[in-house]
């Protein structure tokens with residue numbers, strides 16, 4: 001098979017890029033190791049994600065903060081466009097966020113956020129916050145309220161993107177890419193177990209597995225896996241849906257009411273663990289998540305744990321570009337990976353940036 005642009009990896013980065021490139025008139029093929037089941041992609045960090053669309057903390061680089069601002073601002077249109085094109089839901093929901101302010105450093109960062117953008121950020125003192133959400137255990141210091149925070153349902157977004165790609169003419173080949181095909185310094189495609197796919201340009205969007213394909217790529221894009229575990233809880237019968245519960249965030253832990261179930265379930269996550277390629281859930285981490293989440297929202301103790309899942313985030317060292325041309329391949333090979341814990345959030349920017357870079 002021959003194509004203009006070959007994307008290896010059908011997670012959020014690969015599918016968003018493929019969709020936008022196909023819309024821009026390019027002939028695109030996606031190679032993904034796992035075929036979807038009943039139209040539902042699986043097996044990637046993108047499906048495992050919580051779906052929180054959250055701004056950067058202020059200490060990140062300005063370029064990254066701009067990418068994030070642009071993505072957050074355009075997510076509502078992207079969700080609408082996906083839904084209109086496919087008839088499938090994304091469950092985009094503007095939840096708002098309450099962020100715990102415990103330490104002096106957090107208080108300083110919260111004050112900075114309010115000063116920089118008082119339209120999106122405000123401090124709620126304990127009494128006011130407690131009155132708004134009596135079931136939440138508000139800290140004495142209060143919470144930072146951020147209006148620019150939303151959620152999507154990652155499995156639904158992936159299913160819609162997969163459908164949108166097919167409608168836009170993207171071809172799919174299911175199987176594991178085993179090695180790059182080369183002609184001198186040019187990369188000409190990839191080798192799968194039973195076929196070769198040739199392309200003018202190849203983009204590796206394989207998440208944490210990107211460096212495993214090729215030694216030269218590993219040097220340029222040193223991605224490492226960071227394990228995240230998530231627990232879903234169901235509301236018992238008789239409990240009212242959590243339509244008004246904002247996203248609760250303390251450190252890297254979130255409590256998110258799930259729009260996809262009519263707010264009748266809650267996601268708690270995610271851990272950040274360096275365990276290499278080991279992607280098994282552990283009872284210890286689940287218990288720690290549960291205990292921490294109960295400190296914020298004691299109601300959790302009354303809910304029914306329903307399901308646990310894990311995923312490996314692709315992380316690169318700070319300052320490393322997320323999209324780049326691999327040197328000495330004459331613009332025939334690119335990597336698009338390393339989005340760590342914010343790949344969902346950055347997806348609108350990633351799609352546009354890939355078209356600019358490759359298309």
Ligand SMILES: Cc1cc2nc3c(=O)[nH]c(=O)nc-3n(C[C@H](O)[C@H](O)[C@H](O)COP(=O)(O)OP(=O)(O)OC[C@H]3O[C@@H](n4cnc5c(N)ncnc54)[C@H](O)[C@@H]3O)c2cc1C
Nearest residue numbers: 009011013033045046050051052177207228311343344345
């Ligand atoms: C528990 C958890 C919670 C998270 N929560 C959030 C959140 O709330 N908000 C947010 O913005 N981000 C979140 N993230 C981060 C987000 O999920 C990632 O940044 C994003 O999914 C990375 O997307 P990707 O397409 O680069 O990688 P992936 O989603 O991992 O996709 C890579 C794809 O490449 C395929 N592949 C790999 N190797 C090969 C090969 N050799 N041949 C063919 N195919 C191959 C894989 O099967 C996979 O489908 C979370 C992540 C985890 C794990």
